Amino acid sequence: MFIIKHKKIFISISVALVFLSLVSLFAFGLKVGIDFKGGALTEVVYTGERPAQEILDAKLQTLDLGGVLLQPTGEMGYIVKSRSLTDVEHTQLLTILSNDGENELTETNFNSIGPSVGRELTRKAIIALLLVSLAIICFIAFAFRKVSKPISSWRYGFIAIVTLLHDVIIPVGLFVFLSRYYGAEIDTLFVVAVLTILGLSVSDTIVIFDRIRENLNNQTNVANINFSEIVGKSLEQSYVRSISTSLTVILVLLALFFFGPVSTKYFALMLTTGMFFGTYSSIFLASPLLVIVEEWQTKSARKS
Amino acid sequence: MRHKIASVLLVLILGGAVSLFVFKSEPKLNKNFEAEKSFFKNHPFRLGLDLSGGSYLLYQADTSNIDSSQVGDQMQALRDALEKRLNSSDLSGVFGVAENTVRVEGEDKIAIELPGVTDATEAVNKISKTPLLEFKVERPEGEPITVKPGLDGKIDENALQAEQFVVTELTGRYLKKASLEFDPNTRAPIINLQFDDTGTKLFAEITKNNIGKMVAIFLDGSPISTPVVREEIPNGEAYISGAFNPAEARELVRNLNYGALPMTVNNISTKTIGATLGENAVTAGVNAAIIGFLFVISFLILWYRLPGLIASFSLCIFITIMLTLFKLIPVTLTAAGIAGFIISIGIAVDANVLIFERIKEELRSEKSVVDAVSTGFSRAWFSIRDSNISSIITALILFWFGTSLIKGFALTLGMGVLVSMFSAITITKIFLSVFNFTGDGKVARFLFSSGLTR
Numbered sequence: 001m002f003i004i005k006h007k008k009i010f011i012s013i014s015v016a017l018v019f020l021s022l023v024s025l026f027a028f029g030l031k032v033g034i035d036f037k038g039g040a041l042t043e044v045v046y047t048g049e050r051p052a053q054e055i056l057d058a059k060l061q062t063l064d065l066g067g068v069l070l071q072p073t074g075e076m077g078y079i080v081k082s083r084s085l086t087d088v089e090h091t092q093l094l095t096i097l098s099n100d101g102e103n104e105l106t107e108t109n110f111n112s113i114g115p116s117v118g119r120e121l122t123r124k125a126i127i128a129l130l131l132v133s134l135a136i137i138c139f140i141a142f143a144f145r146k147v148s149k150p151i152s153s154w155r156y157g158f159i160a161i162v163t164l165l166h167d168v169i170i171p172v173g174l175f176v177f178l179s180r181y182y183g184a185e186i187d188t189l190f191v192v193a194v195l196t197i198l199g200l201s202v203s204d205t206i207v208i209f210d211r212i213r214e215n216l217n218n219q220t221n222v223a224n225i226n227f228s229e230i231v232g233k234s235l236e237q238s239y240v241r242s243i244s245t246s247l248t249v250i251l252v253l254l255a256l257f258f259f260g261p262v263s264t265k266y267f268a269l270m271l272t273t274g275m276f277f278g279t280y281s282s283i284f285l286a287s288p289l290l291v292i293v294e295e296w297q298t299k300s301a302r303k304s
Numbered sequence: 305m306r307h308k309i310a311s312v313l314l315v316l317i318l319g320g321a322v323s324l325f326v327f328k329s330e331p332k333l334n335k336n337f338e339a340e341k342s343f344f345k346n347h348p349f350r351l352g353l354d355l356s357g358g359s360y361l362l363y364q365a366d367t368s369n370i371d372s373s374q375v376g377d378q379m380q381a382l383r384d385a386l387e388k389r390l391n392s393s394d395l396s397g398v399f400g401v402a403e404n405t406v407r408v409e410g411e412d413k414i415a416i417e418l419p420g421v422t423d424a425t426e427a428v429n430k431i432s433k434t435p436l437l438e439f440k441v442e443r444p445e446g447e448p449i450t451v452k453p454g455l456d457g458k459i460d461e462n463a464l465q466a467e468q469f470v471v472t473e474l475t476g477r478y479l480k481k482a483s484l485e486f487d488p489n490t491r492a493p494i495i496n497l498q499f500d501d502t503g504t505k506l507f508a509e510i511t512k513n514n515i516g517k518m519v520a521i522f523l524d525g526s527p528i529s530t531p532v533v534r535e536e537i538p539n540g541e542a543y544i545s546g547a548f549n550p551a552e553a554r555e556l557v558r559n560l561n562y563g564a565l566p567m568t569v570n571n572i573s574t575k576t577i578g579a580t581l582g583e584n585a586v587t588a589g590v591n592a593a594i595i596g597f598l599f600v601i602s603f604l605i606l607w608y609r610l611p612g613l614i615a616s617f618s619l620c621i622f623i624t625i626m627l628t629l630f631k632l633i634p635v636t637l638t639a640a641g642i643a644g645f646i647i648s649i650g651i652a653v654d655a656n657v658l659i660f661e662r663i664k665e666e667l668r669s670e671k672s673v674v675d676a677v678s679t680g681f682s683r684a685w686f687s688i689r690d691s692n693i694s695s696i697i698t699a700l701i702l703f704w705f706g707t708s709l710i711k712g713f714a715l716t717l718g719m720g721v722l723v724s725m726f727s728a729i730t731i732t733k734i735f736l737s738v739f740n741f742t743g744d745g746k747v748a749r750f751l752f753s754s755g756l757t758r
Contacts, residue, residue, distance in 0.1 A: 045578075087428045087571060107422070108578030117362065117573050120410075128705040135697045143690060188709050189640060192702060196647070196717075199698030203691030207658075210687065241661040244607065248600050248657065249650030255596030256646050261585035261639045263354065268643065 004232040007288030014285045017277075018166055021173020028176050033185030036122045038115035040085045044097050044105045045077040051099040053078075059096045065089065077108070084112045125191045132195050136202050137161065143206050144213075151227075151294055159289050160205050163281045167201040168194055171273040175266070184266050193270040200249070200271075201278030204242055205286045211238045212290070228291045239283050246279040311734045319621040322628045329631060347631040352638035352712060353417055355586050357579035359424035361416040362409070363431070363569040369471050370567065379408045381477040381566050386414060389434050390427065414569065424576050431571075435556065437476030437564040438522040439507070439542075440469035441514050469520045469527070472510055476564020478503025480540075484557045487545065493553035495544040497560070504540025512536040523556075525568065589642040596646055597623070600653050608660050611736060615656040618731035622652050625723055626716075635719075641712030648720020651695060655728035658691075659684040677736055681729070688725065695721050 003010065034041055053070060056078070060068045069081040078097065085093065090112065098105050140160045144153040172194070178184035211234040219225055250272055257268035329344040331337040337345070353360055365382055367375050387406040409415040418427055480500040487494055499507055510519060511533045521529045521544050529544045548556065601619065604612035626645060630637060663680030667673065699718030702710050 043578075084573075087425070087432070087574075090574070091425065106578065107576060108581050110424075110574060110576035112574045114362075114364075114572035116364070124705055128701055131701050132698055135701065136694060139694055139697065192640065192710055192713055195698055195702060199694045203694045206690055206694075207687050210690070237665070238661075241658060244603075244661070245654040245657045248603060248653040249647065251599040251603060252596035252646050252650040255599055256592045256643055258592075259588060259595050260592035260643070260646075261588040263585060263639045264589075264643045267640070271647070 003235055003284060004228050004288060004291055007291060010284035011288055011292075014166055014281065017173070018169050021169050021176070024173055024176045024180075028180050030172075030176060031179045031183070031185040033187040033190075034081075034084075034111065034113050034118070035187045036118050036125070038084050038113050038118035040080075040082050040090075040112035041109065042080040042082075042085075042090070042093060042097075042107065042111075043073065043077060043109035044080075044094070044107050045074070047076075047104045047106065049103055050076050050078070051097075051103050055099065056097060059099075060093075063089070063092055063096065065093075084114050121188065125188075128191065128195060132198050136164070136198055140202065140206070144209065151290065151297065155293055156209055156290070159286055159293070160202060160209070162289065163205050163286045164198060164202055166281050166285060167274055167278045168197055170277045171197060171270045174273050175270060178266060178269070189264065189267040190270070193267050193274070196271060197274030197278065200275060201281070204246065204278050205282040208234065208238050208242065208282050208287060209290075212287070227294045231287050231291050235283060235287050242279055242283055246275050250275050308734070308738055312738055315621070315731055315734055319624065322621070322624040326624055326627045326631070347634065349627075349630060350634045350636045351419070351582070351586065352636045352641065352709075353419060353575070353582075354577055354638050354709075355582045355589070356419045357422055357577050357582035358417065358419040359421045359427065359577075360573075360575040361418075361424060361427065361431075361571060362573035363414045363416070364572045365412050365414065366568045366570070367412045375411065378477070378566050379412065379414070382569070383408050383414055385434065385477065385565055386416065386431060386569075389430060390416065390418070413572075420579070422576055422578050424574060428571065428574075431569070433559055435476065435559050435564050436522075436524045436566075436568055437479060437560065438566075439472050439474040439510065440520045440522055440527075441472055441510060442517045442520075443468055443470050469518075469522075472506070474499075474503060474506040474510060475566040476560070477566040478506065479560060479564050482557045482560035484550075484553055485543075486550075492545060493548065493550045495553060495557055495560070497542045497544065499540040499542070501540075504538070507540055507542065508536055508538045585639050589639060593642065593646050593649070597649060600649065604653065604656070608657075611656070611660050611663065611732070614735045615653065615660070615728070615732055617735065618656070618727055619649070619652060621731055622724055622727035623649065625727060626720060629719060629723070630716075635715055636712060637716075638709055638712035640709050641716045644713040644716035645720055648717055648724060651692070651721055652724030652728050654691070655684075655688045655724060656732055658687050659729070659732065681733055685729070688729065692721050692725060 050072075053072060057070055060070060060080075065082045065085075067082070071079045071081070073079045080093065080097070082093075090110065094105075094107065095101070137157070140157045141154075144156045144160075175184060175186075175190065179186075212231055215230050215234050215237075216225070219230070253268050253272040253275060257265055257272060260268060325344070325347075327333050328337075328340055329347045331348070334340065334344075363386075365379060367378070370378050383406050387404070390404050390406065404419075405415075405417045407415055416427070416431075418424065421427060478499050479497060480503070481498040483496045483498070485494045485496050486492065514533050515535060516533065518530045518532050520527045521531075521542070523544075528548075531543075531545075597619070601612075601616040604615050604619075606612070608615065626648070629635065635641070659680055662684040663676050666676035666679050666683075671679070696718060699714045699721065702714035703718065705714075
């Protein structure tokens with residue numbers, strides 16, 4: 001099986017991508033959206049003429065709102081980002097945006113989130129992340145409770161978790177890129193995407209490990225197991241299935257990305273990447289890693 | 305063979321019934337929608353605010369004065385008061401017939417959803433005009449009074465006065481009716497308050513225990529009337545005579561009748577989505593679902609041939625079952641919810657692909673087609689179960705995480721995974737089993753193979 005033969009190349013690709021993602025994450029960081037830090041976003045569209053940005057910028061200074069960011073959007077609109085607004089401040093802001101009534105506008109989107117709400121959501125998001133990770137680790141432990149020779153079951157679990165991290169870190173790296181160049185911000189959907197990737201990617205790895213386990217059990221001559229050959233054979237049997245199942249999910253996700261609502265575009269893109277690398281990792285990373293672990297084990301066994 | 309045909313018929317009837325239901329209850333598909341029975345009319349898709357356009361308001365209640373065992377009860381009363389206020393006939397002109405929802409969120413928050421209302425100012429004003437009515441009694445002597453001086457170093461008279469009283473259980477919650485009367489001697493306006501049964505009991509108790517003392521009636525945090533109790537009042541009627549003119553009094557009576565709040569509330573979060581934005585999101589979501597579905601069935605039929613065709617058919621039934629459930633439960637659909645549903649379409653196919661790959665393997669080991677189909681199904685089941693468990697775990701935790709956005713996603717994804725386990729496996733199996741290929745002719749083998757092989 002060529003994947004096992006060239007395992008070092010595939011593992012290197014994964015390591016490089018994860019490294020790149022982590023470096024960009026720490027170098028550029030992620031923009032946190034108002035869902036989590038609190039704040040307000042006001043989006044308006046003008047029915048007639050759009051007032052010049054300088055005029056509005058100058059007028060916005062008169063409001064006591066701290067830092068206000070005014071960005072043009074589309075042909076006829078503006079987005080205003082500020083701290084969370086009270087009802088009175090909101091009305092004042094709209095008056096200013098309409099250039100004191102000179103330019104008619106409709107408010108298409110207004111979202112104001114108090115800091116306490118944001119804090120609570122952050123707390124919940126962290127708890128949800130921890131819970132999902134914990135539940136999946138328990139699930140992995142359960143799924144591999146019966147595997148033993150020639151590699152102990154916790155090593156399968158450990159590799160499954162390494163793969164899982166790989167599958168999550170790469171889409172997050174992509175999000176750093178989106179965040180830097182397209183202004184994407186971490187919102188609730190980002191957290192949902194990460195959690196969904198956790199759920200979807202682990203199952204793929206498990207199916208292949210399952211196959212390896214089955215083929216190991218079928219070996220009659222226990223003394224003479226060629227582990228890498230069995231892993232190769234298992235891969236050969238399951239890679240078509242792996243690719244076509246994730247292909248169906250990726251197809252619908254791509255439809256969602258290209259044709260779906262604007263609000264779920266980044267979400268669909270992150271899931272697509274997660275799905276893609278989830279499949280990549282279960283074929284090109286998890287199983288080769290398994291073989292490497294086995295090789296190390298036999299080497300150290302021979303030495304001693 | 306006979307019971308196989310019966311199962312096929314059953315599936316067809318089920319599929320037909322759900323399709324008919326979706327068709328009949330959807331005004332965009334059914335031209336005679338107006339003439340349908342109310343059962344069909346009463347089950348539209350329920351769209352979330354991000355799709356229908358509308359406003360979302362989050363209020364935090366000040367529960368610091370309330371005994372902790374009472375908070376839940378009081379929040380419910382607050383919710384009722386706000387709902388009554390928003391849905392009162394006087395305001396329906398503004399809010400139309402859309403279903404406003406008011407619900408308690410967490411321990412001390414009230415979430416208000418106003419579908420179709422793209423200018424929340426009106427609603428916010430109505431709520432801010434809702435009077436806060438409290439009855440307080442004199443603070444027992446000896447208890448210290450603390451009042452912080454204001455910014456100008458002076459002590460606010462209202463605050464000082466407020467500190468002289470302590471809260472009782474009697475609040476606007478127990479108000480049944482308010483009406484305007486005039487003092488026969490002075491012609492000054494008097495507001496008559498009529499309590500409900502609980503309120504009457506509470507008021508009787510308060511007056512009985514405080515004879516000779518003041519009972520203060522607080523409106524929006526400041527005392528508007530501080531009469532001295534002369535005797536117990538058992539009939540549940542109280543009067544406010546204060547320094548207001550007839551117009552103010554009339555306004556106050558009207559506001560009191562729309563419901564008075566048991567505690568103060570503050571707006572901590574507002575969200576408004578314009579109608580066009582929501583409409584675009586619906587169109588885009590539906591398009592994405594249709595295109596995604598077409599991608600998937602073309603892949604299935606081109607790659608998996610006959611089983612692929614059958615899988616596409618069971619996928620159609622899966623989709624109509626899901627749509628029916630969305631209508632019947634009903635599930636509030638959001639953009640994220642539609643995304644969850646679309647992903648579940650992918651997962652539903654996943655199960656079928658697993659089965660077909662197994663069947664193919666069994667065929668390679670020179671089994672007959674019939675045997676290959678039945679062993680393929682039973683062997684694939686464990687993989688399907690395992691790979692769905694992690695999705696279900698995620699969906700459950702996400703549902704608990706629960707802002708409405710995420711709940712929508714978790715619910716549709718979780719439902720999708722569960723329904724797909726039924727539809728993908730059972731329906732596909734029933735249909736495949738009717739194609740009772742006894743022979744192992746080339747045609748049968750071709751139809752059950754996949755990919756580019758012959």
